[in-house]
Amino acid sequence: MAARPRVYRAEGVILRRRNLGEADSILTVFSGHEGKFEAIARGVRKARSRMRGHLEPLTRSRVLVAQGRNLDVFTQAETVDAYRRLRESLDASAEALYCLELVDRFTVEREPLPDLYALLVTALDLLEAGNGAAVTRHFELRLLALLGYEPHVDGCVLCGERLPEEETLLSPAAGGLVCRRCRAEAGGGRIVAVPVVKLMRFARRATAAEFVALAAPPEVAQELRAAVADLVRYHLDRDPNARRFVEGVSALERKD
Amino acid sequence: MPEAGAPEPIARLIQEFSKLPGIGPKSAQRLAYHVLRAPEDDARALARALTDVKEHVVLCDTCFNITVRNPCTLCDDEQRDRSLVCVVEQPLDVLVVERTGGFRGLYHVLHGSLNPIDGVGPEQLRIQELLRRVEGGGVVEVIMATNPSLEGEATSMYVQRLLQPLGIRVTRLARGLPSGADIEYMDDLTLSRALEGRQEL
Structure with missing residues (x-):
């Protein structure tokens, strides 16, 4: 780990909070330059804390952090964006929480990932602007790509053959699409329709805004969601906790 | 961790106290020795209060508040x-x-x-x-x-x-400025909601 100055600045998104003792919290921040890090916010649970509102999870803040013996300590915090509209929407909050959990689970501490940070901020900005689940799909696919888990979607990942325009096997274990002949060696997967493959290809070159603007039909979006969930589950070795919440919230909406 | 050398009952009490939130090993020790020195009645009252709380306190079937009678007084x-x-x-x-x-x-x-x-x-x-x-x-x-x-x-x-x-x-509930707070340090979310919920003086 590179030596950090005794007091350093960071701009980041607060990923999560856990309480410590009577009035303190340990916050996990994801910043571009410091990467993910944890620090203590002292007295932040008291009503008169000056930093409290600035260190809520799902807030983008500028912080000043002092190195401590064990954990670093926040000394100042100022909100850059509180994502107010996002917080006022249950669906957007659920999507955002899912994105935060992905970042938390896929990253290690103190590894600078400026591109991933920019991606996260873009996703949150788009959710704040009123966009829905498509933001998360683009975020997931780009996160996988940035961290080296990009699925191969140009041809068969096993033999390199071009793929005809038909339903294809997406195999997380093989690392991408697999042609008919190689299916037996792919180690399982999910058959995905042509539009899903096209969306995955489009996500590689499209910005988040372009991807969201495409507005895929609900059944395609649903299938893409399941396909990307397979990839995430494979690389994380589990489902993120927040996925259940996202699904529960959207199920509630369909009922009424 | 119990102090080496503390007699077994005291060590056990220290151990139990240190499970409480906000009680470190030192505080646990102090509490345990306090109980040891306290009058016997006080110690019994404490023990009884502890067991009573687990035996008699239940959740109200209606509101799920903690209560000794069901439905609760509220x-x-x-x-x-x-x-x-x-x-x-x-x-x-x-x-x-x-x-x-x-x-x-x-x-x-x-x-x-x-x-x-x-x-x-x-x-x-x-x-x-x-x-x-x-x-x-x-x-x-x-x-x-x-x-x-x-x-x-x-x-x-x-x-x-x-x-x-x-x-x-x-x-x-409405969101706004807590009494005794400093506007200078208020976060944007609270301040903007307080501004929206402003009232005639």
Whole structure:
């Protein structure tokens, strides 16, 4: 780990909070330059804390952090964006929480990932602007790509053959699409329709805004969601906790 | 960890005290030796209070507040307005709202707030119980008094969506400046909501 100055600045998104003792919290921040890090916010649970509102999870803040013996300590915090509209929407909050959990689970501490940070901020900005689940799909696919888990979607990942325009096997274990002949060696997967493959290809070159603007039909979006969930589950070795919440919230909406 | 050399009963007491929140090994030691020096009656009273709390305190079947009788005194009070239900996260929150003296309705304690990332979902809270209670009829307004945090807000919005089809009024507490605060250090979210909720002087 590179030596950090005794007091350093960071701009980041607060990923999560856990309480410590009577009035303190340990916050996990994801910043571009410091990467993910944890620090203590002292007295932040008291009503008169000056930093409290600035260190809520799902807030983008500028912080000043002092190195401590064990954990670093926040000394100042100022909100850059509180994502107010996002917080006022249950669906957007659920999507955002899912994105935060992905970042938390896929990253290690103190590894600078400026591109991933920019991606996260873009996703949150788009959710704040009123966009829905498509933001998360683009975020997931780009996160996988940035961290080296990009699925191969140009041809068969096993033999390199071009793929005809038909339903294809997406195999997380093989690392991408697999042609008919190689299916037996792919180690399982999910058959995905042509539009899903096209969306995955489009996500590689499209910005988040372009991807969201495409507005895929609900059944395609649903299938893409399941396909990307397979990839995430494979690389994380589990489902993120927040996925259940996202699904529960959207199920509630369909009922009424 | 118990001190080396402390006799076994004391070591055990230290061990038990150190399980309490906010009590480190040193405090646990101090408490244990205090109990040792205290009059026998005091020690017995403490022991009895500890066992009583586990034996006699239950959750009210209606509001899920902690109580010694079921239904609890609040739910049983004929003077209270049954059409108003104030939803809080913790039993302690009931006491705080009661202390204001400004609320004459009933309560519902969820026992937590939604925290999707840590895996706390609706099924871990008393949310279905609230739905059934409201479906039972007589409730006109549900007041969400969850914490103004990400988790608390998510909980409120979730409950609101769940209750929406029933056509009852779901409100939430106003957000604004806490007394004694400094505007200079106020976060944007609170300040902008306080600005919206401003009132004629």
